[in-house]
Amino acid sequence: xxxxxxKKINLKLKVWRQKTRADxxxxxxxxxxxxxxxxxxxxxxxxxxxxxxxxxxxxIAFDHDCREGICGSCSMVINGNPHGPxxxxxxxxxxxxxxxxxxxxxxxxFRATAFPVIKDLSVDRTAFDRIIASGGYISVNTGxxxxxxxxxxxxxxxxxAFNSATCIGCGACVAACANSSAMLFVSAKVNHLAVxxxxxxxRERRVLRMMQTMEEAGFGxxxxxxxxxxxxxKEISFxxxxxxxxxxxxxxxxxxx
Amino acid sequence: MxxxxxxxxxxxxxxxxxxxxxxxxxxxxxxxxxxxxxxGTGLAGASASATMAELGYNVVTLCMHESPxxxxxxxxxxxxxxxxxxxxxxxxxxxxxxxxxKGGDFRARESNVHRLAEISPxxxxxxxxxxxxxxREYGGTLTNRSFGGAQVSRTFYARGQTGQQLxxxxxxxxxxxxxxxxxxxxxxxxxxxxxxxxxxxxxVLARNLVTGELESxxxxxxxxxxxxxGNVFFHSTNAKMSNTTAIWRAHRRGAAFANPCFTQIHPTxxxxxxxxxxxxxLMSESLRNDGRCWVPKTPGDRRPPEQxxxxxxxxxxxxxYPSFGNxxxxxxxxxxxxxxVDEGRGVGPTNVAVYLDxxxxxxxxxxxxxxxxxxxxxxxxxxITGDNPYKVPMRIYPAVHYTMGGLWVDYNLMSTIxxxxxxxxxxxxxxxxxxxxxxxxxQGLADGYFVIPYTIGHYLAGTKLPKVDTQHDAFRAARAxxxxxxxxxxxxxxxxxxxxxxxxxxxIMWDKVxxxxxxxxxxxxxxxxxxxxxxxxxxxxxxxxxxxxNPELEKAGRVADFLELGELMARDALERKESxxxxxxxEYQTPDNEALRDDENFCHVAAWEYSGQPGRxxxxxxxxxLSFENVKLATRSYK
Numbered sequence: 004x005x006x007x008x009x010k011k012i013n014l015k016l017k018v019w020r021q022k023t024r025a026d027x028x029x030x031x032x033x034x035x036x037x038x039x040x041x042x043x044x045x046x047x048x049x050x051x052x053x054x055x056x057x058x059x060x061x062x063i064a065f066d067h068d069c070r071e072g073i074c075g076s077c078s079m080v081i082n083g084n085p086h087g088p089x090x091x092x093x094x095x096x097x098x099x100x101x102x103x104x105x106x107x108x109x110x111x112x113f114r115a116t117a118f119p120v121i122k123d124l125s126v127d128r129t130a131f132d133r134i135i136a137s138g139g140y141i142s143v144n145t146g147x148x149x150x151x152x153x154x155x156x157x158x159x160x161x162x163x164a165f166n167s168a169t170c171i172g173c174g175a176c177v178a179a180c181a182n183s184s185a186m187l188f189v190s191a192k193v194n195h196l197a198v199x200x201x202x203x204x205x206r207e208r209r210v211l212r213m214m215q216t217m218e219e220a221g222f223g224x225x226x227x228x229x230x231x232x233x234x235x236x237k238e239i240s241f242x243x244x245x246x247x248x249x250x251x252x253x254x255x256x257x258x259x260x
Numbered sequence: 261m262x263x264x265x266x267x268x269x270x271x272x273x274x275x276x277x278x279x280x281x282x283x284x285x286x287x288x289x290x291x292x293x294x295x296x297x298x299x300g301t302g303l304a305g306a307s308a309s310a311t312m313a314e315l316g317y318n319v320v321t322l323c324m325h326e327s328p329x330x331x332x333x334x335x336x337x338x339x340x341x342x343x344x345x346x347x348x349x350x351x352x353x354x355x356x357x358x359x360x361x362k363g364g365d366f367r368a369r370e371s372n373v374h375r376l377a378e379i380s381p382x383x384x385x386x387x388x389x390x391x392x393x394x395x396r397e398y399g400g401t402l403t404n405r406s407f408g409g410a411q412v413s414r415t416f417y418a419r420g421q422t423g424q425q426l427x428x429x430x431x432x433x434x435x436x437x438x439x440x441x442x443x444x445x446x447x448x449x450x451x452x453x454x455x456x457x458x459x460x461x462x463x464v465l466a467r468n469l470v471t472g473e474l475e476s477x478x479x480x481x482x483x484x485x486x487x488x489x490g491n492v493f494f495h496s497t498n499a500k501m502s503n504t505t506a507i508w509r510a511h512r513r514g515a516a517f518a519n520p521c522f523t524q525i526h527p528t529x530x531x532x533x534x535x536x537x538x539x540x541x542l543m544s545e546s547l548r549n550d551g552r553c554w555v556p557k558t559p560g561d562r563r564p565p566e567q568x569x570x571x572x573x574x575x576x577x578x579x580x581y582p583s584f585g586n587x588x589x590x591x592x593x594x595x596x597x598x599x600x601v602d603e604g605r606g607v608g609p610t611n612v613a614v615y616l617d618x619x620x621x622x623x624x625x626x627x628x629x630x631x632x633x634x635x636x637x638x639x640x641x642x643x644i645t646g647d648n649p650y651k652v653p654m655r656i657y658p659a660v661h662y663t664m665g666g667l668w669v670d671y672n673l674m675s676t677i678x679x680x681x682x683x684x685x686x687x688x689x690x691x692x693x694x695x696x697x698x699x700x701x702x703q704g705l706a707d708g709y710f711v712i713p714y715t716i717g718h719y720l721a722g723t724k725l726p727k728v729d730t731q732h733d734a735f736r737a738a739r740a741x742x743x744x745x746x747x748x749x750x751x752x753x754x755x756x757x758x759x760x761x762x763x764x765x766x767x768i769m770w771d772k773v774x775x776x777x778x779x780x781x782x783x784x785x786x787x788x789x790x791x792x793x794x795x796x797x798x799x800x801x802x803x804x805x806x807x808x809x810n811p812e813l814e815k816a817g818r819v820a821d822f823l824e825l826g827e828l829m830a831r832d833a834l835e836r837k838e839s840x841x842x843x844x845x846x847e848y849q850t851p852d853n854e855a856l857r858d859d860e861n862f863c864h865v866a867a868w869e870y871s872g873q874p875g876r877x878x879x880x881x882x883x884x885x886l887s888f889e890n891v892k893l894a895t896r897s898y899k
Contacts, residue, residue, distance in 0.1 A: 009533070009534050009536075022808060023808050039534055039536050041533055041534055041536075041646075042534070042536045042537075043538070043644075045538065046536050046537065046538050049536070049538055049759070050536055053757050053759055053760075055803070056757045056801055056802075056803045056812065057755075057757065057801070059801075059803055060803060061803055061804045061805075062803060062804065062811070062812060064809050064810075064811060066326060067500060068325065068330055068332070068499040068500055068501050069330075069332060069334065069335045069499040069500075070499070070500060070538060070539050070541075071335050071541055071542075071640065072640065072643075073334055073335050073421065073423075073424055074329075074330045074331075074332070074334050074335065074499060075327075075329070075330060075334075076325070076326070076330050091639075092643060096640070096643045096644070098643065098644070098646075100646065121470055121809060122808060122809040125326075125809060127326070128326060128327060129326070129327065129447065131327065132327050132328070132329075132435060132438075132445075132447075135431070135432060135435045136435040136436070136438045136439040137439060139432055139435065140390070140391075140432035140433060140435065140436045141389065141390050141391045141432075142436060143386075143389045143390055143433075144311075144314045145307075145310070145311040145314060145386055145433075145709045145710070145713070146382075146386075146710075147389065148382070148385035148386045148388065148389035149385065149389070150385055151344070151381075151384045151385045151387075151388040151394075151402055152344075152346060152401050152402060154388075155399060155400025155401055156396055156400050157396075157398070157400050158396045158397060158398045158400070161393050161394070161395070161396040162393075164391070164393040165393035165418060165419065165425075168393050168418075168425060168428065169421060169424070171424070172327065172329055195391065195393070196391050199391050199393070201388070201389055201390070201391050202391055
């Protein structure tokens with residue numbers, strides 16, 4: 004297959020290396036010469052890894068899969084920014100044309116008590132699954148559904164729900180937060196389901212349980228800086244948090260069980 | 261090997277109802293005594309896990325990802341078909357059935373396809389009840405769009421993220437069962453083998469990807485929902501971790517592999533741009549609702565697109581297929597793009613692309629409407645290419661996207677290994693030689709929500725299953741075999757990386773087992789793959805250790821399996837001496853380059869039985885004849 008004449012740049016990486024969860028970890032300097040600017044950030048990491056393997060060194064472990072910005076696997080802090088410097092972009096969609104020749108790039112894992120590092124840039128985000136398991140759903144067994152058009156949902160509400168539902172569960176919000184709070188993630192799910200009539204029956208129970216699980220998992224509290232929303236690759240609105248706080252207050256007053 | 265489809269008798273529209281009534285049931289109190297393993301948490305796996313746990317079975321679910329929500333179903337963009345006829349435009353269960361059979365070029369089983377069409381409306385109901393935010397009209401009802409190969413609007417969608425929304429729905433339903441204790445979920449586990457006791461699937465052996473340990477899981481039945489094998493081409497629209505390993509290891513244990521050569525090459529992907537590239541990105545088929553495909557009329561016309569006047573453009577799909585136009589099915593549209601590039605009329609820096617132009621749609625609808633429909637796709641395109649598709653036409657080219665082939669299953673979705681069931685893209689059952697757009701999501705959810713929950717009960721109630729636990733000799737033997745294979749790979753310490761081999765395999769596959777195939781090319785491919793495979797076992801280099809996260813070791817196991825599967829795909833393509841759907845043999849075409857089917861000799865499913873020995877591959881080819889009693893065998897025309 005033909006190759007376009009892509010411009011190349013030389014980079015200096017400072018990458019977090021950590022063998023296992025128990026290991027202390029440290030930064031390692033790795034040079035990354037001749038990187039095509041049309042490559043994505045993860046493709047740059049592939050190039051670096053293939054060179055490391057040929058030198059008999061341990062390649063850098065990082066989570067990735069779809070490389071289309073939708074699976075939520077990729078999780079790096081690049082020069083201090085979760086998913087790097089470009090707004091509304093996951094690491095896999097970040098391209099090297101956003102960097103310049105000779106630049107030093109610091110690459111770290113998402114850091115939070117609730118996201119322990121398991122190797123290099125790869126962290127354990129199962130706390131997010133536990134939060135969803137504690138209430139992030141509508142309880143409807145398969146086979147119980149009425150006709151889909153039996154319950155009209157105004158377009159504005161459907162769009163509102165969709166905008167919250169586009170969260171990819173990557174955890175950048177947690178990594179960006181000074182308190183490692185998961186409020187943006189939790190509120191996106193709470194609002195997705197709270198604005199829809201289908202979500203109404205469990206509305207109060209859901210927000211209470213999810214918030215409790217979030218606290219138990221070791222995520223911190225929100226101090227309203229909005230860093231989460233700025234780091235979010237799907238640009239989930241910060242407003243979600245305010246709306247969830249109101250949901251939570253109402254639910255707490257109504258249900259004291 | 262006997263291939264009994266177990267398709268029920270009777271009129272097509274009554275088969276499933278009749279079968280549901282005739283199937284044996286497991287009474288509610290006994291369900292909790294049965295354990296079922298589900299491998300994979302995409303649409304099929306997550307929906308199956310959730311539904312079986314709701315029914316009361318003990319479900320053990322494994323996935324290779326760190327979270328079940330990462331499964332590749334998440335990346336599906338365009339939509340999901342259902343015969344709701346909400347648009348009042350003449351759709352029906354029968355029409356969806358008909359379109360799918362015809363779209364699959366008459367190489368799918370009628371009974372399965374009709375069931376899929378029958379179930380389709382229930383899927384939409386279920387997803388809406390779960391809170392999936394489908395696109396809606398101002399009045400609050402659901403909206404639809406058209407997809408390739410259909411003349412009605414039956415595709416439900418959630419902007420360009422339909423797969424994400426449906427998967428999150430199924431994932432949430434499954435996580436609710438995790439909370440309730442019905443599903444035991446194990447993440448970062450890769451299934452390395454299917455364990456058979458007395459010829460019956462009774463468990464799996466999985467590698468814990470964090471610790472490197474091999475773990476045994478025993479059950480009364482095993483369900484594989486592990487997706488397709490398009491990554492055999494290295495470059496595809498599949499996620500990087502998508503692989504064939506679970507189904508391939510099952511194949512080596514006795515599960516027949518059906519129609520392996522039926523590969524879908526999707527017409528609208530962002531073209532390849534350089535050797536560093538790790539994957540290709542799809543641009544949803546829905547874009548062809550409003551985008552127009554064209555190339556310059558004159559070969560070698562290097563003017564920028566906006567300087568080429570309309571009468572010097574060839575809107576080739578509209579020209580060749582006036583009634584379906586830009587919405588011709590995928591296989592057909594892909595081939596037409598390839599023909600234009602072969603004629604020297606390709607565009608862009610590599611000349612291996614065609615335009616998909618929104619100029620007229622923007623003129624007609626305005627930028628706002630176009631952005632509402634396709635905004636996120638336009639953004640993805642701009643991020644990858646640096647071009648703004650509102651101003652400059654997209655450049656697109658076909659890429660490997662989906663595999664219609666997979667493990668052979670009967671009407672109950674059981675493979676040729678008793679107890680081993682296969683769902684979603686991992687099986688071969690519903691799409692024949694070409695899948696219609698927006699039908700993969702439909703099939704995954706149909707299998708998981710509405711088929712397997714019934715048929716698994718029938719299997720469990722009708723089978724004597726002696727008690728088996730993970731101390732059984734079969735588990736020990738499988739463990740020793742898998743451990744030996746891992747140690748052997750780690751010890752090689754050769755000079756080439758796993759990716760080097762994978763890319764080399766991909767090049768052979770794309771050039772010779774890709775969009776068009778020839779007798780000579782396929783024979784050459786088989787030889788080249790065999791040579792590459794021997795080189796792999798002499799010269800691959802895996803660094804790192806087997807006792808902690810080691811993506812190189814994971815990839816090596818997957819590529820080793822691709823190196824066998826690639827050979828089987830070439831053999832299947834060589835034996836199928838006809839052109840149908842995505843399988844195009846240059847020797848078999850009409851004078852105007854359309855696929856020339858041979859119903860006399862090839863109106864069948866080819867199911868391959870593995871008969872190789874260690875170090876030497878071999879297969880026996882079996883056939884399941886296909887009969888078309890409802891849709892008349894006819895030459896497929898979209899003109």
